[in-house]
Amino acid sequence: xxxxxxxxxxxxxxxxxxxxxxxxxxxxxxxxxxxxxxxxxxxxxxxxxxxxxxxxxxxxxxxxxxxxxxxxxxxxxxxxxxxxxxxxxxxxxxxxxxxxxxxxxxxxxxxxxxxxxxxxxxxxxxxxxxxxxxxxxxxxxxxxxxxxxxxxxxxxxxxxx
Amino acid sequence: xxxxxxxxxxxxxxxxxxxxxxxxxxxxxxxxxxxxxxxxxxxxxxxxxxxxxxxxxxxxxxxxxxxxxxxxxxxxxxxxxxxxxxxxxxxxxxxxxxxxxxxxxxxxxxxxxxxxxxxxxxxxxxxxxxxxxxxxxxxxxxxxxxxxxxxxxxxxxxxxxxxxxxxxxxxxxxxxxxxxxxxxxxxxxxxxxxxxxxxxxxxxxxxxxxxxxxxxxxxxxxxxxxxxxxxxxxxxxxxxxxxxxxxxxxxxxxxxxxxxxxxxxxxxxxxxxxxxxxxxxxxxxxxxxxxxxxxxxxxxxxxxxxxxxxxxxxxxxxxxxxxxxxxxxxxxxxxxxxxxxxxxxxxxxxxxxxxxxxxxxxxxxxxxxxxxxxxxxxxxxxxxxxxxxxxxxxxxxxxxxxxxxxxxxxxxxxxxxxxxxxxxx
Ligand code: SF4
Numbered sequence: 001x002x003x004x005x006x007x008x009x010x011x012x013x014x015x016x017x018x019x020x021x022x023x024x025x026x027x028x029x030x031x032x033x034x035x036x037x038x039x040x041x042x043x044x045x046x047x048x049x050x051x052x053x054x055x056x057x058x059x060x061x062x063x064x065x066x067x068x069x070x071x072x073x074x075x076x077x078x079x080x081x082x083x084x085x086x087x088x089x090x091x092x093x094x095x096x097x098x099x100x101x102x103x104x105x106x107x108x109x110x111x112x113x114x115x116x117x118x119x120x121x122x123x124x125x126x127x128x129x130x131x132x133x134x135x136x137x138x139x140x141x142x143x144x145x146x147x148x149x150x151x152x153x154x155x156x157x158x159x160x161x
Numbered sequence: 162x163x164x165x166x167x168x169x170x171x172x173x174x175x176x177x178x179x180x181x182x183x184x185x186x187x188x189x190x191x192x193x194x195x196x197x198x199x200x201x202x203x204x205x206x207x208x209x210x211x212x213x214x215x216x217x218x219x220x221x222x223x224x225x226x227x228x229x230x231x232x233x234x235x236x237x238x239x240x241x242x243x244x245x246x247x248x249x250x251x252x253x254x255x256x257x258x259x260x261x262x263x264x265x266x267x268x269x270x271x272x273x274x275x276x277x278x279x280x281x282x283x284x285x286x287x288x289x290x291x292x293x294x295x296x297x298x299x300x301x302x303x304x305x306x307x308x309x310x311x312x313x314x315x316x317x318x319x320x321x322x323x324x325x326x327x328x329x330x331x332x333x334x335x336x337x338x339x340x341x342x343x344x345x346x347x348x349x350x351x352x353x354x355x356x357x358x359x360x361x362x363x364x365x366x367x368x369x370x371x372x373x374x375x376x377x378x379x380x381x382x383x384x385x386x387x388x389x390x391x392x393x394x395x396x397x398x399x400x401x402x403x404x405x406x407x408x409x410x411x412x413x414x415x416x417x418x419x420x421x422x423x424x425x426x427x428x429x430x431x432x433x434x435x436x437x438x439x440x441x442x443x444x445x446x447x448x449x450x451x452x453x454x455x456x457x458x459x460x461x462x463x464x465x466x467x468x469x470x471x472x473x474x475x476x477x478x479x480x481x482x483x484x485x486x487x488x489x490x491x492x493x494x495x496x497x498x499x500x501x502x503x504x505x506x507x508x509x510x511x512x513x514x515x516x517x518x519x520x521x522x523x524x525x526x527x528x529x530x531x532x533x534x535x536x537x538x539x540x541x542x543x544x545x546x547x548x549x550x551x552x553x554x555x556x557x558x559x560x561x562x563x564x565x566x567x568x569x570x571x572x573x574x575x576x577x578x579x580x581x582x583x584x585x586x
Contacts, residue, residue: 150211
């Protein structure tokens with residue numbers, strides 16, 4: 001089960017992975033994730049937590065560190081009303097689940113959720129509410145199931161040889 | 162029913178006669194472009210793990226532009242790694258500190274109409290100005306392309322944006338884009354394809370068209386297309402390449418568009434975006450005359466030759482106000498050379514502009530020219546997210562090169578038209 005963090009609309013890649021720390025190691029970058037809007041996020045987020053956002057999560061740069069820092073911090077999924085298109089691809093490539101759903105009004109920070117990407121169902125275990133998400137296309141589920149694009153390609157290359 | 166330009170290019174790359182919006186297809190990639198930040202340092206470990214080299218060393222272009230020139234040991238190491246990887250992979254096209262990737266790629270003749278191109282950078286839609294389907298991906302996605310020569314795509318719907326009327330003097334493609342950001346919002350493109358059409362677009366130069374396609378990224382579109390015409394093929398020939406190697410495609414008259422937005426360029430004055438989003442745009446005369454600490458003419462969006470000429474038109478014979486500073490980083494070394502040859506650079510430096518190396522530099526907050534806490538900047542760049550150009554509390558305004566130059570003269574957010582009118586007298 002996953003504990004919820006909420007962060008509103010238009011969370012851009014500069015907020016997720018601030019340019020000033022892009023040269024350094026990913027752990028340092030992760031420590032500054034979202035600090036411009038929430039100084040405590042990187043310190044207090046726990047493995048398995050989920051982010052619930054509004055429109056345009058991950059807009060901006062193609063830097064996949066924006067998704068990678070979330071994976072580093074243990075975030076399991078991002079649920080948003082809409083995503084920046086590049087971020088959406090990056091998330092799956094790195095094994096981070098991205099669900100398109102209008103969940104903001106149905107969940108509060110700290111609530112616990114259960115997610116079923118294939119059917120597109122989110123269950124709020126704290127209130128019992130069910131929220132409909134867009135089902136995740138099969139080829140993306142295959143990539144996430146493999147743990148990301150690289151392990152997925154590894155499997156494909158092995159099959160070929 | 163006919164196909165849109167986007168559908169035609171994607172169908173070709175997918176090896177199919179037709180594709181339809183919404184369908185997921187696998188495409189052969191004609192060209193992959195990567196830079197020093199998202200490129201070798203991120204894809205090398207993946208290729209090593211998989212034990213393979215790039216699928217085709219003639220179809221990969223590497224451009225070092227983000228961390229150039231090196232300002233510390235970390236950036237120097239990134240640039241060194243990039244050079245070594247290029248050698249190791251026997252990449253034929255490598256541009257080391259020659260300028261910003263989105264400008265260098267067409268400048269050196271790599272883009273031809275009809276190509277399906279993947280770029281490791283979010284402003285990759287710039288390539289759409291050449292009638293290519295070009296879009297940006299992250300590093301792992303790119304590693305997948307480099308290994309297989311293929312990538313998947315969900316065939317986009319096309320949002321047509323039709324511009325008619327000719328731009329008044331003092332307005333530019335940048336103002337058209339800020340207007341679109343304000344009107345359609347940063348998700349107006351909904352990760353679909355935007356296609357710009359109409360008489361205004363047909364009349365724009367290639368560099369102005371590049372600004373249009375570039376900022377399709379700010380509309381949240383996957384691609385920002387402009388069908389190729391004589392202006393396109395002339396540019397490609399001048400870049401020393403053969404446009405015949407590509408295929409000039411056009412959308413069918415009966416193709417299905419999600420929506421057609423119509424705009425009138427003849428009524429468009431200079432626009433500025435207030436911090437922290439390009440969507441916070443409006444006419445410059447309605448903006449607060451905020452004091453500006455730094456003016457920046459740079460980036461793939463706003464430092465091509467034509468952009469520098471716009472700035473020179475305002476700055477020629479004037480001085481940068483003592484309360485501010487003007488940094489200019491031409492988009493490429495070729496732009497610098499051309500601006501030196503035609504006298505543009507002299508006008509800028511005589512006005513007191515500080516000339517910087519070509520590269521991303523301050524635009525991404527990676528290099529020289531970043532902002533201190535609390536500082537404000539007026540920039541010709543594409544995006545002004547919170548803290549993008551430096552310290553967390555710094556603020557960025559966006560404007561055309563005309564507007565940035567006028568702001569440099571007054572030290573406050575300023576309308577360039579009075580200066581241009583004075584010149585005309
Ligand atoms: S100049 Fe700015 S917007 Fe353009 S590629 Fe570089 S960092 Fe990105």
